[in-house]
Amino acid sequence: MILKLAQETRVTVDDRIPLLQAIRRALMALARRGDGSVPRLFSGHEIDGAPAHYGSHEHIFLAAADFDSHGFIDRVIVAAPWRCDRSVQPGRGDPALFDSVVSSLELVRAGRLGVITLSVDMDGADDPRFAGPVKVWQTHTCYRATRPARQGDDPVDGLRRDAVIECWRRGLPTPDVEVLDYINEPDGRIAAHLLLHFAVGVAGPLVLGRDSHQGGGLFLAKADG
Numbered sequence: 001m002i003l004k005l006a007q008e009t010r011v012t013v014d015d016r017i018p019l020l021q022a023i024r025r026a027l028m029a030l031a032r033r034g035d036g037s038v039p040r041l042f043s044g045h046e047i048d049g050a051p052a053h054y055g056s057h058e059h060i061f062l063a064a065a066d067f068d069s070h071g072f073i074d075r076v077i078v079a080a081p082w083r084c085d086r087s088v089q090p091g092r093g094d095p096a097l098f099d100s101v102v103s104s105l106e107l108v109r110a111g112r113l114g115v116i117t118l119s120v121d122m123d124g125a126d127d128p129r130f131a132g133p134v135k136v137w138q139t140h141t142c143y144r145a146t147r148p149a150r151q152g153d154d155p156v157d158g159l160r161r162d163a164v165i166e167c168w169r170r171g172l173p174t175p176d177v178e179v180l181d182y183i184n185e186p187d188g189r190i191a192a193h194l195l196l197h198f199a200v201g202v203a204g205p206l207v208l209g210r211d212s213h214q215g216g217g218l219f220l221a222k223a224d225g
Contacts, residue, residue: 001102001120001124002076002120002121002125003075003077003102003119003121004119004121005075005076005117006116006117006118006119009116010072011072012072012073013071013073015073015113017214018111018112019073019110019116020062020064020214020215022110023062023108023110023118024060027042027060027101030101030104031101040059041059041080041094041097042060042101043059044060044213058081058088058091059081059213060098060213061077061078061079061205061213062076062077062079062213062215063076063205063207063218064076064077065130065140065220067129075121076118077218078102080094080098083205084170084207085170085171086170086171087171105118106119129221130204131205132201132203132204133201133202133204134221134222135199136196136197136198136223137198137220137221138180138193138194138219139180139192139194139218140220142191142193142217143191143194143208144185144190144209144210144216144217145162145210146165146166146209146210148188149189149190155182159177159192159194160177163175163196163208163209164177166209167208172198173199173200175197175198176198177195177197178194178195179194180195189210191216196219205218206219
């Protein structure tokens with residue numbers, strides 16, 4: 001589901017992470033059950049309270065986009081796990097719960113960012129930049145490798161392998177990965193801007209990589225050609 005920020009809202013792309021953290025907290029509050037528990041679909045935690053282990057994509061993906069390239073976030077993507085990972089099957093009642101909770105999100109108290117007003121973008125789900133299907137997808141936010149780089153490995157080759165394996169995990173076709181640029185991060189992982197070239201048109205949303213539940217690795221469609 002695509003949510004649009006009120007026109008007067010000015011949240012810079014550098015504040016993407018605190019904005020999405022605030023939105024996740026707001027969604028968890030809306031999804032909270034009478035006994036105080038929050039469904040894993042929104043909490044990202046197991047029944048015993050432990051964080052869902054990496055590789056388990058049975059909770060929502062969040063991303064923020066500056067579609068107008070003016071330096072401010074204008075859209076927030078809240079994506080159901082079964083939309084981003086083709087191997088995930090929704091639990092009983094999960095689609096209805098997702099639609100009910102996300103569509104009811106109207107105000108988010110985001111600390112120093114202020115009170116953010118959101119509304120459902122009725123045309124957002126059909127926006128070709130987000131939905132595709134196309135053969136070429138480009139990172140809008142950096143793709144962060146799922147594993148640290150191994151000493152002595154060529155970083156570009158490592159990134160290509162990592163992105164291909166991540167696509168396999170998500171039930172996507174094998175892409176030809178073009179690395180546009182990259183940086184080495186303190187934890188040994190690599191963050192990069194990528195182009196994914198598929199042999200067939202692929203439908204979105206595409207949100208991939210280590211921090212894909214926190215707004216990283218959002219890809220937008222490019223015109224085929």
